[in-house]
Each structure stands twice: as structure tokens, then as C-alpha cells.
Amino acid sequence: MAAPYDLNDDSVVVIIGSGAGGGTLGSALAQQGVDVVILEAGKRVEYDDFINDEWGSFGQLAWLDNRTTSGNWRVSQDFANLPAWIVKAVGGTTTHWAGASLRFQEHELKALTNYGPVEGANLLDWPLTLADLEPYYAKAEDNMGVTRTNGIPGLPASNNFKIFEAGAKALGYKDVHTGRMAINSEARDERSACQQTGFCFQGCKWGAKWSTLYVDIPKGEATGKLEVRSQSHVLKIEHNDAGKVTGVVYADKDGNQQVQKARIVCVAGNSFESPRMLLNSASAKFPDGLANSSGQVGKNYMRHMTGSVYAVFDKPVHFYRGTTMAGIIQDESRHDPSRGFVGGYELETLALGLPFMAAFLNPGGWGRSFTSALDGYDRMAGMWIVGEDMPQEKNAVTLHPDAKDQYGMPVPNVHFDDHPNDVAMRNHAYSQGMALYDAVGATQTYPTPPYPSTHNLGTNRMSEKPQDGVVNKWGQTHDIANLFVSDGSQFTTGAAENPTLTIVALALRQADHIASQMSKGEL
């Protein structure tokens, strides 16, 4: 029933990328009767074929095309060509993700107003409010089956969570639970309940965790209005003399270039590829790239303030058993400058398998202090820290002056410097995390540096005024009416919460807007 569309069909909406943003948008549009072609660079790997093996799965799903890095972030030293850990496959990074699904807080959508100007930061208020988002958050939570919403029970407590919860109580934290997770705690939406296999980051072989791959995309395809064309890597977006976009150039699975015509183009390639495509589409008419009259395309890259704390105990934990992310503490997510920084952070349990623990615990580390941590692997507990980082104009995705990819297009360079606010927040979170584990008898704690970015945000940001950002409150570019951005690169600021629920809510809201504008003949 998946509808194949002709390359010359210029009535279709073309969406680039099939992840949280693109997959959601494409399915929602198709369900409203709009003809959609999703072009996805990666292959279609169905969930039966996922691999319960960290490096094996990484090879199967991760985006491995060359990228370069600069800046003072440690990732640039340790993983110079892997700034982000994201996916190239149908479903995008919703195959790898952990499932934490949190709404933003009202004050976070008005960061500039509530935090005041922060030196070195390019803070701005979102051009929308929590009230604008709430109906779409509700729809997204229902669509994704988020626990603790819609009457869906929370997931059961795992060993890693029980330790975390005991430590949280000892520290006086109140808001502690097994999370709002887009993971079935009971069978729902024709998908099974979580079996606690512990390989959420490798793709859920039970289909218990939400992914556009097996939730939204098949529903869209069933309407006969959606074609997902995999192994179709978009290189450029084309436009006419009137400054409207007309289609996209992509490399097909054999590396041959094709042009797919389009009525509307929506970019959803995650926060490196989306600005890269706009920049790589520079023309005589738009010499700085598409939709870049503000100069903000690629700028204000955010990755969340992150880090981890692992702790070793004298008795077994087996923290790798069960959901990778098994619970949350929300007490620190408030804005309370008395802690020495603006914005807040969440603490969320995390477990890695032995191979990834060896790679990420202390990249570059060696000798007995390193190996004694791994010797305690089965007595280990762990948490991940995720907090609001500051948008900075210098943190940017730019086109590399020399390096080219397999299609001859300039590769992206990702520059990131931590802001002093990020560093202060991370240090606060490290000491809270270590104190938490100490309170339940840890014999060692390990403050662990950030991994290659999993949350990538802000590089085509939303703004009220065209000079401050790339898109308006609908994700429509300020410069080109039929060009939209539909992924996390729209984020004006990052907030403390994991981003995907908000990406999905924005995509659902954008779908309604596009469908209504189309029916009114305005697009």
C-alpha cells in the first residue's frame, strides 16, 4: 500500500529524514490525506533484525559518514570524527533512543525573560508558549504510549533504579520515579510489553519502545499516501527564480543522482545534517545557503549539558539487566540561580554493556584505576545527567573547507565550547550524583565525561523576528514559505528535558499547520 511517487510529481511534500521529526510529520500528513515522500539516507532495518550487541548494532545503525570537530569539548579529543552518536536508518535515532519523554516547563520556553541575559550566551525566548504545545504534547504522549500518561502504568523498578531511588531518598529528593517512558509497560497499540532485555540503545527487538520505524511509518504507509524511500541521501535543495523551493537532489542506493520534485520541502535530518543541507544548497540567489538571511543557520548548536556518574558497590547489581534508562529524579530541574547557574538538570539512571563501558567510562584512560572500575562491572550502578546548556553563536556546524564526503559534498565540522554555566551545572550534578551513591554505600564513584552527543539541537532555531533565527513558530523558514525545518534543530533553547517528546509535538503541530495551509491554497 505504500505509494510510490514519480520523481516529477511536484505535488508531493518531500520530507528529508525519517526520525522523530520526519517520521512523525510524514505519517501525520499522510493520515490527513497529503501525499508525502520521505527520503531517508539509511537502510530500512526492521526490528527483528536488530542486534543485541553494542558494537554490532553500532555498525548496523549508526551514522558513520565523516564529520570533523573543533572546540574545547572533550569529545573533540577522544572521538574527533564522532561528534554525535546518531542513526542513519529508517526511524532515525528513534531506533537507538532510550525513551525518556518529558514535557518542557513553562519557564524554559522563555529562557531569556526568566534567566536574563547571560554573558557569552545567545539566549532567546521561544515564539510559542506551553499552552500552544500542550494539546500536541497530549497527542504525542498518546501516540508514543508514554508511561504515567493516559492511564499507562509506570515501568517496574530495576536493580539500577532501586539503588538510585534509595540514594535519592537519602538526599531528600522527592520527585523520583521510574520515568515517563515511551516504552510499553503493558501491551498497547499492537505492540508487546517491555521484556527488560536491556538493549534499548541497540533497537528494541520486541517493539515495546516507541520508534517511528514501526509505529508511525507503517500507519502512514497504510493510508496509501506515504512513500518512504530508503538509501536516498539528499545532497541539495533546489529553488526557482521566485525563491521557492522546487525539489531536492539526492544520491540513490547506487550512488546515482536523482531529482525529486516537491511542492513543499521539510528538512528533518537532525541538527548536523539539516543545517549542512541548507548550507550546501547555496546558490547565486542565496549565496550564504538557503533560509540564512539571519546568518543563524548552523549556529547556536546545543547538545545538553551531560555527564554520567557510575558507582561501584561491594555487592552485585547487574545494572545492565532491564531498560537502559530506568528512572528519574526531577528535583534539580527547576531554575534556581542560588545553585550557581541558570536552568536545571535531570538525573536519569543509565547502564552500558561492558564494551561501551570500556569505551566511554574514561576515554583514553588506562592502567589500574581504569581497570579496577571495570573489575567492578557487575557491582556497578549508574546515572546520566542531562541539563540545559547555553546556546552560543560560536558553537556551530559549518562546512569543512576541504574534506568531502562520498558524494563530493563538504563534510560538516562541529565546533563546541562549554559555557561556564554548563561547567558549573555539570560540577553541581557530579557532586549530587556522587553523594547519592555514597549515601547507599558505594565504595567508588566515577564522574564520567560526556559521550558523543545524543541530543543535537538548535542549529536552525525558531525565533519571533527573522533576524534572530531561521524558522518561525511553525518551523517554517522565515525566508522561504515552502521550506520547513521539522527536527530538533528548530529548538530556540534546550531546556533540561530530553528533547524527543518536544520534537514529536512540534512535528504534529507543524503537520496540522501545513495541511490547513495547503487546503486553504496558501502553500
Place this chain on the structure above:
Amino acid sequence: MTTVYEQRTGLTRREMLKRSGAAGATAMLVISGSAVIAANRAWGLEVTALKPETMATLIQMARDIYPHDHVPDKFYAIAMKGYDSEMAAKDAAKKDMIEAAIADLDARAGAGGYLGLGWEEDRIAVLKQIEGTDFFKMVRGGLVTGLYNQKELWPLFGYEGESFSKGGYIDRGFNDIEWL
């Protein structure tokens, strides 16, 4: 072909005595012809391009970088065998590079060479001197997957690996903690 094999028999007493390294710290490894053999004969590794002494030194170096006292040498040998079969045997320049790097390590260690240093502490002091070299970075970086991604190694750390085929942990202990 470089092979890591189990239970090599027929090792003569003379071979047993021809241990790599004079001082006995590395008495676990024996050189015999073109093979590096575990002194308890549990396994052996035949080299084709590198000197067997070089391979023995690489294996010791691997253990010194990521020392796990409960992990047998065999796992370190498996992690390092590619320096012979994949690099030295296929590319003469790489072979020379590896031999030169190990010769340098031996020279820094003094009269008995790297394997002659009895205490890990003394070998670490030598490794610290070369920590910034491309050779050290290659060996350390390669071990992260070469050592820790060996499935047979995981049980030694209590990691159970693949769990889908066993139905996950829902009935197999994801919440079995009792000591809290």
C-alpha cells in the same frame, strides 16, 4: 596464519626453560620456534611476520595497559594477534614500525628489556614515557574493542551479553537486588 590454539602438547623441557624475559615476571609466556606459548600450555600463538619475542612483549604491554588479574593471557594474545596477521604479515613498513617500537621499549627498559622488568610499576614507568606516541595510542585504542569486545571475556566480568533469545530479564533478575 596466526593461530591461537588450545592445549598445545609436546613442549620439551628445554623449550619450557627458554622463557621470554630473564627475570621471571613474565614467566607465563614461553617462546618456542615461531610460537608464543602459555607456560601452562593452555594456548599458543604462532607468528608469521613478527619475532615471537616481539609478540610476547606486545601481549605483556596489553596486560600492563589494561591489567585485569582475573583475565588469562589468552585474551590479551587474541587482542594482539592482529599486529602480526593483519599488519606485519601484510605490510613490511608496518612490520618495521612495530619491531622498531618494541626495540625502543626494550631500550628504554634497560639491560633485560621490557619483559625483564619484574614489577608492573617499572613497566608502567616505561609506558608513561611513550604514552604520547602514535604507537602507544594505536595499541591502547585498539585494545578498547580488541580486548573488551571478546564475547568469551564478558562472563569474567559478570556481563551476560545477548538476552533477547532468553526472553530478556523480566523473569531473570532485573529486579533481584536483596542487599539494599
